[in-house]
Amino acid sequence: MPAVELTNISKAYGATQAVRNVSLTVEPGELFGLIGPDGAGKTTLFRILATLLLADAGTATVAKHDVVREFRAIRNVVGYMPGRFSLYQDLTVQENLEFFAAVFRTTVRENYELVRDIYEQLVPFKDRRAGALSGGMKQKLALCCALIHKPELLLLDEPTTGVDAVSRQEFWHMLSTLKERGITIVVSTPYMDEAALCERVALLQTGQVLRVDTPAALRESYPWPLYAVRAARMHPLLQDLRAYPAAHSCYAFGETAHLSLAQPDAAAEAHLKAYLTAKGHHDVSVAPVPATIEDTFMDLLQTHHSAPVS
Numbered sequence: 001m002p003a004v005e006l007t008n009i010s011k012a013y014g015a016t017q018a019v020r021n022v023s024l025t026v027e028p029g030e031l032f033g034l035i036g037p038d039g040a041g042k043t044t045l046f047r048i049l050a051t052l053l054l055a056d057a058g059t060a061t062v063a064k065h066d067v068v069r070e071f072r073a074i075r076n077v078v079g080y081m082p083g084r085f086s087l088y089q090d091l092t093v094q095e096n097l098e099f100f101a102a103v104f105r106t107t108v109r110e111n112y113e114l115v116r117d118i119y120e121q122l123v124p125f126k127d128r129r130a131g132a133l134s135g136g137m138k139q140k141l142a143l144c145c146a147l148i149h150k151p152e153l154l155l156l157d158e159p160t161t162g163v164d165a166v167s168r169q170e171f172w173h174m175l176s177t178l179k180e181r182g183i184t185i186v187v188s189t190p191y192m193d194e195a196a197l198c199e200r201v202a203l204l205q206t207g208q209v210l211r212v213d214t215p216a217a218l219r220e221s222y223p224w225p226l227y228a229v230r231a232a233r234m235h236p237l238l239q240d241l242r243a244y245p246a247a248h249s250c251y252a253f254g255e256t257a258h259l260s261l262a263q264p265d266a267a268a269e270a271h272l273k274a275y276l277t278a279k280g281h282h283d284v285s286v287a288p289v290p291a292t293i294e295d296t297f298m299d300l301l302q303t304h305h306s307a308p309v310s
């Protein structure tokens with residue numbers, strides 16, 4: 001029996017269809033990612049799973065309980081870390097923890113073992129108001145609060161948005177430790193490097209699931225020959241690459257342009273260099289690169305946009 005099962009879930013806010021016919025399962029003990037840009041429907045899905053919002057259509061179960069009929073049972077086994085405003089800003093670190101423990105009729109001491117590693121990092125700040133913590137510390141406290149009643153399943157909505165790179169890394173390390181303890185984790189992120197740390201991910205766009213797979217399978221499924229191209233001037237480079245007759249797609253990727261070709265071309269590097277030099281570009285470099293999850297996502301978005309919405 002899956003830890004989470006969504007079947008044809010849909011939800012609209014007035015005229016905005018936030019989630020369309022989403023079906024997916026998360027296995028017990030899995031670290032599962034919901035990946036998508038702002039507005040993709042991630043928060044809406046979390047709120048439905050956390051029994052805080054009713055879907056318009058479809059069914060969902062969490063830890064074998066139906067989200068509508070058995071919402072009370074779900075609240076005891078789920079730890080939910082919303083994207084924003086989950087902490088009481090005017091309470092101290094210690095008071096926030098005690099408050100969340102009391103809501104679940106437990107104590108920090110009773111569940112200390114599970115939160116110890118995270119709690120120890122918070123001890124130097126235990127008398128500081130939550131509102132005065134750094135982003136990384138807020139995030140650790142929110143995770144601690146979500147864990148205080150020993151949930152079977154953690155729902156983490158963009159836990160690393162607005163957090164510095166070191167804290168993000170530490171956070172993902174904490175998630176792998178919690179996973180080793182058997183906790184199922186569903187986490188959303190707009191960051192593709194974090195998607196790669198999940199066991200499986202669902203790629204979401206405008207409320208629809210474009211694909212569910214492992215990061216490796218997503219990378220390997222990329223169908224086009226792909227090249228990283230650099231030149232002295234990025235903006236005209238992108239324009240000229242998009243006009244390249246053999247181009248399938250082209251977009252900025254960090255400090256390079258990623259160009260995919262519609263057909264394999266054994267001499268692509270030489271052809272591209274000649275083309276760009278003739279267009280007046282300097283310091284041109286072209287190298288074949290393996291696809292990342294982001295490349296696969298971009299490709300799925302393009303296919304999705306050119307197909308009618310069902």
Ligand SMILES: Nc1ncnc2c1ncn2[C@@H]1O[C@H](COP(=O)(O)OP(=O)(O)OP(=O)(O)O)[C@@H](O)[C@H]1O
Pocket residue numbers: 013014016017018019036037038039040041042043044045158
């Ligand atoms: N209470 C609401 N009233 C009206 N529209 C809403 C409401 N909540 C969300 N939406 C809209 O529903 C869509 C999905 O929003 P949702 O918050 O679920 O996406 P998300 O992927 O979590 O993005 P974000 O990171 O921006 O929250 C968006 O178009 C959003 O503007």
